[in-house]
Amino acid sequence: MNKELIIHSTPTGVEIALLEDKKLVELHSEKNDARFAVGDLYLGKVKKLIPGLNAAFVDVGYEKDAFLHYTDLSPYARSLLKFTQLAINDKTPGGLDFATFSVEPEIVKTGKINEVLNGKPNILVQILKEPIAAKGPRLSCEISLPGRFVVLTPFNDIVAVSRKIHSSEERKRLQRIVESIKPKNFGVIVRTAAEGKNTAELHEDLSELAAMWASIQNNLRGAVPPTKILSEQTKTASILRDLLNEDFNKIVTNDKNIYTESKNYIQKVAPEKAEIVQFHQNGSPVFDAFGVTKQIKGSFGKTVNLQSGAYIIIEHTEALHVIDVNSGYKSVGNNQEINALETNLEAAEEIARQLRLRDIGGIIVVDFIDMKLPEHKKKLLEAMDGFMQTDRAKHAVLPISKFGLMQITRQRMKPEMNIQTQEVCPTCNGTGKISSTLLLEDEMEKNIAYLATHNHKALTIVTHPILHAYLTKGWFWNNKAAKWKKKYGPKITVTPDTGYHLTEFKFFDANGDEIKL
Structure with missing residues (x-):
């Protein structure tokens, strides 16, 4: 599979398109003043405890308080609270030595929110979900710092290896390496991208994340909530970090700074692929040059x-x-069951793409074309599972129910991508109604009668081609323009113009000047 990343920079932000085999599968946008992005760290103030929901509302500076549920507290919530207060009040010259930090006992999974956050303390939180509709951000206290090969998790000593690394020998090798190099009081999750990497590469990634945690400690010193402590990387950098692999063969941007940053990042992590970064400067919009705009217009809408x-x-x-x-009109044979299966398989692939492209989250119910054979239903389920494998969002696909419906759940991380593909009709202005032809005819005739009394000997009426045909059709006794000439005197010429709306018309005098009425 060939992957291409097309990055379009505008004065207000950045738009990013991910293409797989030339087909648009993900579309991201990032505004220059973006706040509360997933992964951002904030120092918040607990404002209200809701025992009935077993949750708390936390002020992080958004117009609505953010939501923190007990299940998102992390087993090490007490350690986090203790660390937050120590870091805020820290006045030691060298800063707090996290290696000597004493970790508190874990909280119980079935506990109550007021047992942990009693007293409404200040707390370090991470954005789990961006604000959606009328809801504020959703928060987590399970702090994680993602790198290219590993994810650093403070307050625990657990080393876990991605399940997508199937080789047991490789999993053991990576576990041994990470256990020998990880800092004290940190847990590490080894990502799939770490497969085959050596100790030096993993150590470098870990060192950068440890330095990031040190900067968090420094930013917490003397901080007053609500305040942002650390921003997630830019959308471009995070996509490169999470997706960059041997399948990437092109990264194109129209912004010099993004080009330089991307080039430097790839030279650092994969020098052999540095040449895939290109700077687009031929004058045409970068999305147009790579067919992204056309795909956007064809992929969104009802x-x-x-x-x-x-x-x-x-x-x-x-x-x-x-x-x-x-x-529709699709038919691959006379067998209705085979037709239904083939159509459903084609639709399943497009549905998986649409879920990624629009970033649709929550519950999705799909009404496929009815199939009778159980083996066909099973084949469709397996195909949908396969098409969803490239989706980074957590998801679950259920078998087709007895009503012929497939249910899918997909993690909602940010507002759904929604691009308006319709425009207000310039003729009716969205009302769905235009003036009747008879009313237009009467209006034209009144204007001609008026102009005839002001010594206009020749008039030209410019109209839409359909209106032109209506006014000039037939012989003399049916030709509206000829009747008006006979009745009012001026010579009348009707001229078509495809640039006019259906009900639009204008009058011009013998010199070609428009007559304002």
Whole structure:
């Protein structure tokens, strides 16, 4: 699979398109003044405890208080609270030595929020989900600092290796390496990208994350909530960190600074791929040059057409998303069951892409075309699971129910990507109604009668081609322009112009000057 990252910089922010085999699969946007992005660290103040929800509302500077549930507190919540207070009040010249920090006992999984956050303390929190609709950010106290090969988690000594590394020997090798080099009081999650990496590469990644934690300690010193302590990397850098692999063959941007940053980052982590970074400067918009704009216009909207003639309809409600699969005029044979299976498989691939592209989260119900055979239903389920494998968001796909519906849940991390693909009709201004032809005809005739009394001997009426045909059709006794000439005197010429709206018309005098009425 070939991957391309197209980065379009604008005065207000950055738009990022991820293409897989030339097909748009992810679209991200980042504003220059973006706040409360997933991964950002804030010093917050607990404002209200809600025992009924077993949760707390925390002020992190957003217009609505952020939500922190007990299950997101982390087993090491007491250690985090203790560390937060020590770091804020720290006045030692060299700063707090985290290696000597005494970790507190873990909290119980079935505990109560007021047992941990009693007294409404200040607390270091990480944005788990961006603000969505009327909801504030969702928070977590399970602090994690992601690197390219490892993720650093403070207050524990656990080393875990990604399950996507299937070789047991490689998993043991990575565990041994990380256990020998990790700092004290830190846990480490070894990412899939670490497979095959040596000790030096892993140690460098760990050292950078340890330095990041040191900067968090420094930023906490004397801090007053609510305040941002550490920002997640830019969207471009985080995508490169999480997705960059041997499949990438092109990174293109129209911004010199992003080009330099991306080039430096890839030279650092994968020098052999440094040449894939390109600077776009031929004058045309970078999204247009790589076909992204066209794909955006064709991929968003209520109806999405498939190559075979089938199509899917995507509807959004407050509680869930509903996707309906329709066969259209597609037919691959006389067997209705085979037609349904082939259409459903094609639709499943597009649905998996749409979920990533629009970043649809929550509950998704898909109404596939009915199939009778259990083996076909199983094949569709396996295919959907396979198409969803490239999706980084946590998700679950359930078998087709007896009603022929497939249920999918997908982690919602940020507001859904929604691009308006419709415009207000310039003729009716969105009302769905235009003036009747008879009313237009009467208005034109009144204007001609008025102009005839002001010594206009020749008039030209410029109209839309359809209106032109209506006014000039037939012989003399049906030709509206000829009747007006006979009735009012001026010579009348009707000229078509495709640039005019359907009900638009203008008058011009014998010199070609427009007559304002």
